[in-house]
Amino acid sequence: MKETNYTINDRLFGPYLERMNFLNEISIDYPDAVSFGSGRPDRRFFSVKDIVSGFLSAGEGDDFFDDLGQYNKTKGIINDTLSALLKNDEGIDADPGDIILTDGAQEGMVIVINTLFDLSSGDDVLLVSDPAYIGFVGYAKILGVPITAVRRNGDSIDLDYLEESIVRLRKEGKNPKVLYEVPDFHNPTGEYMPLERRKRLLDLAERYNFLIVEDNPYGYFRYDAEKIPTLKALDGNGRVIYLGSFSKTLFPSIRLGYLVAGQVIDHKGRRVELVEELKKTKSFTTVNTSTLLQAMAESYLKRQNFTMVPACAPKVEACRVNRDTMLGALAEHFSGIEGVKWNRPRGGFFMTVDLPFEMTDDLLKECVEKYSVIVCPMSFFCLEEGAGANQIRLAFSNRTEEEIREGIKRLSRFVRSR
Amino acid sequence: MKETNYTINDRLFGPYLERMNFLNEISIDYPDAVSFGSGRPDRRFFSVKDIVSGFLSAGEGDDFFDDLGQYNKTKGIINDTLSALLKNDEGIDADPGDIILTDGAQEGMVIVINTLFDLSSGDDVLLVSDPAYIGFVGYAKILGVPITAVRRNGDSIDLDYLEESIVRLRKEGKNPKVLYEVPDFHNPTGEYMPLERRKRLLDLAERYNFLIVEDNPYGYFRYDAEKIPTLKALDGNGRVIYLGSFSKTLFPSIRLGYLVAGQVIDHKGRRVELVEELKKTKSFTTVNTSTLLQAMAESYLKRQNFTMVPACAPKVEACRVNRDTMLGALAEHFSGIEGVKWNRPRGGFFMTVDLPFEMTDDLLKECVEKYSVIVCPMSFFCLEEGAGANQIRLAFSNRTEEEIREGIKRLSRFVRSR
Numbered sequence: 069m070k071e072t073n074y075t076i077n078d079r080l081f082g083p084y085l086e087r088m089n090f091l092n093e094i095s096i097d098y099p100d101a102v103s104f105g106s107g108r109p110d111r112r113f114f115s116v117k118d119i120v121s122g123f124l125s126a127g128e129g130d131d132f133f134d135d136l137g138q139y140n141k142t143k144g145i146i147n148d149t150l151s152a153l154l155k156n157d158e159g160i161d162a163d164p165g166d167i168i169l170t171d172g173a174q175e176g177m178v179i180v181i182n183t184l185f186d187l188s189s190g191d192d193v194l195l196v197s198d199p200a201y202i203g204f205v206g207y208a209k210i211l212g213v214p215i216t217a218v219r220r221n222g223d224s225i226d227l228d229y230l231e232e233s234i235v236r237l238r239k240e241g242k243n244p245k246v247l248y249e250v251p252d253f254h255n256p257t258g259e260y261m262p263l264e265r266r267k268r269l270l271d272l273a274e275r276y277n278f279l280i281v282e283d284n285p286y287g288y289f290r291y292d293a294e295k296i297p298t299l300k301a302l303d304g305n306g307r308v309i310y311l312g313s314f315s316k317t318l319f320p321s322i323r324l325g326y327l328v329a330g331q332v333i334d335h336k337g338r339r340v341e342l343v344e345e346l347k348k349t350k351s352f353t354t355v356n357t358s359t360l361l362q363a364m365a366e367s368y369l370k371r372q373n374f375t376m377v378p379a380c381a382p383k384v385e386a387c388r389v390n391r392d393t394m395l396g397a398l399a400e401h402f403s404g405i406e407g408v409k410w411n412r413p414r415g416g417f418f419m420t421v422d423l424p425f426e427m428t429d430d431l432l433k434e435c436v437e438k439y440s441v442i443v444c445p446m447s448f449f450c451l452e453e454g455a456g457a458n459q460i461r462l463a464f465s466n467r468t469e470e471e472i473r474e475g476i477k478r479l480s481r482f483v484r485s486r
Numbered sequence: 487m488k489e490t491n492y493t494i495n496d497r498l499f500g501p502y503l504e505r506m507n508f509l510n511e512i513s514i515d516y517p518d519a520v521s522f523g524s525g526r527p528d529r530r531f532f533s534v535k536d537i538v539s540g541f542l543s544a545g546e547g548d549d550f551f552d553d554l555g556q557y558n559k560t561k562g563i564i565n566d567t568l569s570a571l572l573k574n575d576e577g578i579d580a581d582p583g584d585i586i587l588t589d590g591a592q593e594g595m596v597i598v599i600n601t602l603f604d605l606s607s608g609d610d611v612l613l614v615s616d617p618a619y620i621g622f623v624g625y626a627k628i629l630g631v632p633i634t635a636v637r638r639n640g641d642s643i644d645l646d647y648l649e650e651s652i653v654r655l656r657k658e659g660k661n662p663k664v665l666y667e668v669p670d671f672h673n674p675t676g677e678y679m680p681l682e683r684r685k686r687l688l689d690l691a692e693r694y695n696f697l698i699v700e701d702n703p704y705g706y707f708r709y710d711a712e713k714i715p716t717l718k719a720l721d722g723n724g725r726v727i728y729l730g731s732f733s734k735t736l737f738p739s740i741r742l743g744y745l746v747a748g749q750v751i752d753h754k755g756r757r758v759e760l761v762e763e764l765k766k767t768k769s770f771t772t773v774n775t776s777t778l779l780q781a782m783a784e785s786y787l788k789r790q791n792f793t794m795v796p797a798c799a800p801k802v803e804a805c806r807v808n809r810d811t812m813l814g815a816l817a818e819h820f821s822g823i824e825g826v827k828w829n830r831p832r833g834g835f836f837m838t839v840d841l842p843f844e845m846t847d848d849l850l851k852e853c854v855e856k857y858s859v860i861v862c863p864m865s866f867f868c869l870e871e872g873a874g875a876n877q878i879r880l881a882f883s884n885r886t887e888e889e890i891r892e893g894i895k896r897l898s899r900f901v902r903s904r
Contacts (some may be wrong), residue, residue, distance in 0.1 A: 072724065074663070074695065074751040077604050080763050081756070088769055092560075105556075114555035116778065119550050130535050137532035137737030139524075142510075171741070171772045178596070178771050186495050186891065188630050189603055207770040211629075245492070248660050277492065306490065319555030323589070323776040329664050333492040338499070345498050352625040353596050353771070354589045358741040358779065360534065393639045 076289045077210065085206055087448045094432075096443055099357035102475030106461040107255065107417040113383045114319040123367040126187050140359045142351045143343075144169030146366040146454040150326050152374040158287070159301045160310065163224050165321040166343050168350055169357040171188040173325035175350075177204045180281055180327065181307055183244055183342075183349045185213050193237055195247040197225040199449030201265055216244065224261035225249055227268055234276045251299055253286040253416025254299065256449045256461040260414050263296050269458060270299060271309040279331070285313040286416040288380045293414035306331040309342075314365060316417075317376045317383075324357065324365050350421060362367035387417070390464040391473060395474035417465035420446065426457040426484050437460065440484040441475045492763060495628065503624055505866045512850075513860055518717040519892030521860040524728035525673065525835040525881040531801045532737040541785040552904040560769045561761075562587030564784040568744050576705070577719045577751075578728065584761050585750035586768055587775040591703060591731040593768075593900050595622045598727055598745065601767045602664055602761075603631050610653055613665040615643040617867030617874050619673045619701065634662065635869035640647055642679035645665055645686055652694045664697050669748040671704040671719055671834025674867045678832050681714050688717060691725040697749070703731040709806040711832035724749040725874045727760075728749045732783060735794045735801075742775065742783050805835070808882040811890045812837065819898035835883035838864065844875040857900040859893045884897050 079085070095103050147164035154160040154167075170176040179429075181204075185192050194208050198217035208215055216237060218230045230247070237244045249269075251261035259271075273280050282299045300310040310328040318324070331342040350356075371377050395412060398421070402408045407424025425431075427445040436442050445464070446456030464472060497503070513521045514825040526780030562568075572578040572585075588594040595900060599622075603610050612626050617633035617764035626633055634655060636648045648665070655662045667687075669679035678686075691698050700717045718728040728746040737740070768774075790797050817838070820826045825842025844850075847862040856861050862881070881888060 070748045071752050072695065072759060074749075075604065076602050076751070076758070076760070076763060077754050078754070079599065079604075080601065080766055081753075085766055085770075089766065089817075102696070106623070108557055111552045111556050114552040116551035116555040117542070118544055120538070120778075121550070124535070125539055132735075133534035134529045134532040137534040137739050138529050139526055139733075139738045171593075171776075174773045175589075175771065181496065182628055183498065184494050186493065186497075203770060203773070206676060210600055210767060254705060277490065285607070315557075319552075320557045321555050321772075321776045321778040323772065323779075330577070331492075332489045333494070334489050335493050336496070336500075339489060340494070342494070345494060348498055348503055348507065351627060352503075352621060353593065353622070354741065355592045355738075358739045360538075360739040361741075361776065361779070 079210055079212055082209065084209055088202060088206065090094070091444060094436060096438050098442065101436050101440040101442050102467065102471050102478065104462040104464065104467070104475055105442040106466070108466040109316045109320065110383065113386070116319055119364060119368050121139060121316070122366045122371065126367055130341055132296045133234070136359045136363050138359070140356050142196055142347050142356050143167065144326075144357055146362045147357050149366045149369050149374065150445055153369060153376065154328065155314075156375045157377055158298055158329065160298065163330060164243055164327045166328055168327050168343065168346055169362055170321045170325040170327060170350070171354050171357050173283065173311045173314060173435050175353060176325050176327040177281075178207055178248050178353055179213060179346050179349045182353070183346050184279070185211070187211060187213065189243075190214070193240060193242045193244045195233065195244050196232065196451070197249060198452050199256050199446055200248065201250060202449055204281070204283065214242070215451060217455070219232060220257065220259070221257050224251065224254070224265050227265060227272065230240060231272055234272070234278070244276070246404060247273070248281045250281065250283045250286070252460040253289060253418075254466055255286070255412060255416070256418055256444070256446060258411055258413030258416050258418045258421045260296065261295055266299055266302055269307070270303060270307055274305050280308045281311065281482055283311045284318050288317050288376060289384050289417065290385055290415040291384070291391060300328060305344045309424055309465070317347050317380050318365065318368070320322050322361055322365055334392065356394065366462070369483070387465055388471065390467065391419070393469045393472045394462065394464045399474045401477050401480035402483070408483060417463050419462050419464065421460050423458050423460060425481060435479070435482045439484065441480045445477065494859045497630055500627065501534050502627055506620060506624065509862060509866070515704060516854050516858065516860065519854050519860050520885065520896065522880040522882065522885070523860040523862050524612065524884070526882050527738065527883040528736045528801065528904055531804070534739075535781060536736055537786050539738070540789065541782040544785055552782050555776045556777070557623065558774050560765050560774050561585065562744075562775055563777050564618070564740055564780045567784045567787050571787060571794065572730075572746065574793045576702045576716055577830055578716065578746065579720065581748060584746055586745050586761065586764055587780055588743040588768070589746055589772050589775050590733060591701065591729045592621055593771060594743050594745040595699075595701075596625055596730045596771055597764050599626055599629060599631060599770070601764050602697070603629070604848040605629060605631065607661075608632070609659060609661045611660045611662045613648065613662050613696070614869070615667060616870050617670060617674050617864055618666065620867055622699070622701065632660070633869060635873070637873075638675065638677070641677050642669065642683050642814045644671070644692065645683060649690060652690070652696070655732075662694070665696055666697060666699045666701065668704070670702050671707060671831060671836075673704070673716070673834070674836055674862070674864060675838045675859060676829055676831030676834050676836045678711055679716065682716055684714065684720055686723060688723070688725055690722050698726045699729065699731045700726050702733050706735050706794060707802050707805055708833040709802070709809060717743060718746060730747045735798050736783065736786070740779055740783055743781055772793035805883055807887065808885065809837070811887045812880065812882045815891045817890060819895050820901070823898070823901060835881050837880050837882065839878050839880060841876050841878060841901060844891060845878055853897070853900045857896045859896040859900065861897065
């Protein structure tokens with residue numbers, strides 16, 4: 069095939085967007101390495117065949133299934149069930165009409181970004197913490213949404229720094245309009261935002277007129293912390309758009325997420341129900357989410373009496389054991405190495421380890437090639453130059469205890485070699 | 487909930503994007519009306535339960551299914567099967583690595599538009615025919631992609647007018663870089679692009695350095711015409727990105743589409759395999775297409791020996807009968823009405839009817855309320871002011887023969903009343 073001179077979207081070629089491929093490929097290239105790279109759920113708990121069989125054998129006839137085959141409502145067909153689930157498991161009061169079923173939470177992000185940002189203005193700014201989940205930030209980068217990174221300070225995004233950033237942006241004539249955050253067991257750091265900070269963040273959103281996109285894929289995976297209400301449950305002023313997912317609680321290929329948005333806004337003098345505009349965008353991204361997969365999930369949720377908590381208990385427990393195994397192995401193998409420390413996440417799939425040196429691409433490669441362990445540099449999730457340079461993210465969700473012990477041992481050898 | 491002053495993407499409020507909702511809602515508001523509005527496939531041929539059961543009972547164990555539960559390759563896992571299908575049914579030689587499985591063809595459009603257009607330049611232009619499928623144009627409008635509409639002349643887009651438009655745009659410093667077209671049984675007109683025009687279109691793409699997005703959801707639904715090769719099958723210069731779908735051949739809630747792009751381009755001096763950039767975007771729109779649905783489709787395709795032609799034969803035949811029933815009813819009920827004419831589509835789901843008056847929103851409502859039949863104004867699919875004003879689109883894919891006869895009778899009463 070001849071090579072044609074043809075330009076495409078130049079933003080695809082920034083180093084940030086290359087990182088997804090780099091990380092995916094390194095685990096394919098080194099299949100024998102212990103990978104703490106990606107935060108996949110543990111397939112031992114999927115029960116895919118049981119869930120599909122249970123759906124099929126629920127006694128419904130051909131007509132029921134053929135109805136499920138057709139195009140259907142843009143917002144989804146199991147919104148009542150989702151509303152009950154959100155009430156039971158999160159204490160969130162969501163009208164079924166304020167919910168949109170999405171093709172995984174990732175599509176929810178695409179819908180939100182396409183709907184909220186006016187790309188022609190150049191003044192709209194997305195606020196994200198540094199580091200932040202690459203899926204949300206990456207899509208915003210593809211579109212060219214201006215992004216301001218806000219540093220974190222321990223348990224969450226730094227709220228003082230956030231407020232200062234907003235004030236500064238407004239002085240510059242910018243419009244910081246959306247903050248993206250994962251308050252429950254943040255990806256990539258593992259942090260759990262304290263209640264007081266949640267309340268203050270909601271106050272800031274009200275004071276400075278921005279919306280918060282609360283992404284909560286890991287909320288069910290809570291180990292030894294009191295439950296803190298989600299921002300959405302605390303939200304009295306319609307400031308939060310909530311993103312949920314079944315990828316971690318059921319299994320990823322169910323490709324089912326949901327967004328909740330009950331806001332009524334005054335858009336240039338026009339009264340707008342935000343969910344109706346998100347729905348409009350959804351009709352142009354994937355028409356509607358597979359009703360077959362929706363019905364499969366609903367059939368399961370009905371059998372669970374509209375709560376995922378008991379069904380998730382063994383998965384959560386296994387993940388907690390993994391976390392503890394990793395903490396134990398770190399304490400064992402890293403004792404006496406100056407400059408290494410780590411956090412103790414109270415839930416989720418990830419922990420943060422500080423190293424006494426910068427984790428460059430070359431060192432990442434050396435770590436895999438010579439020590440056969442894959443880690444994820446924290447800088448991959450960062451926007452500011454130099455941020456996260458001497459940190460790594462370790463995912464403990466998808467390994468056996470033995471693999472975790474072995475992987476941490478290998479990692480300690482690599483660190484000692486520096 | 488209080489109403490907040492908050493601006494979102496202003497482009498969502500154009501009249502064009504309101505049309506999808508209008509049409510969806512009118513059929514919900516008038517459930518007793520005969521609807522020729524939407525081009526849904528006929529659910530009598532879905533066999534959803536059989537397809538799911540066949541997949542479950544293929545003798546695979548829990549391990550097989552739990553593997554399917556996990557996140558998987560961004561491009562998809564049934565690319566070999568798709569490659570065989572494209573070879574058998576369309577004569578298209580596609581390397582499995584040049585195929586990306588998508589969440590319906592609609593997601594393919596989102597991926598293509600996000601990947602190809604540099605929104606910051608303002609010079610990139612999308613070329614579409616007037617009228618064109620609202621799903622592609624609508625998403626481009628949400629993003630603010632500049633669009634130039636090219637009139638049609640009978641069997642396809644008007645190629646003389648297309649060439650003139652390109653020359654004019656280039657003189658203005660614009661870069662007309664993508665043409666979207668449905669050569670096989672075009673939505674909304676039903677037209678089938680002749681072979682000579684296909685060849686000339688490919689020549690124009692080569693001469694003026696644009697890519698063609700060929701969208702082919704209806705190609706299997708061919709009634710009494712010789713098979714004309716797709717643009718992709720004729721494409722010797724890597725000018726075509728091909729979009730396919732299982733929504734019409736299997737059923738819509740399988741939400742499975744695919745795009746084929748083997749181009750190698752020189753992007754500002756960088757050698758780029760286009761499919762790898764489309765894959766990058768895909769990883770940020772939906773991560774990957776449900777492997778469960780992919781495997782379900784593959785299980786079916788294997789049982790069909792990698793061709794959909796025999797399985798589609800009864801669906802195609804039923805749709806042909808519907809077309810003939812509609813043509814017969816039109817001839818019967820519209821004889822003697824001045825200014826009414828219609829085309830005879832040789833495939834697909836749609837036909838075009840010319841009326842002796844303009845089909846306004848008010849008249850559309852009157853047609854439903856007083857005559858209980860739903861049609862789709864052609865102007866809904868048009869971009870140029872006044873285009874398609876006295877035409878309607880009739881979908882015949884999803885009605886019984888009796889409904890078609892009754893609906894056309896009602897439509898004739900409405901037209902006679904004007």
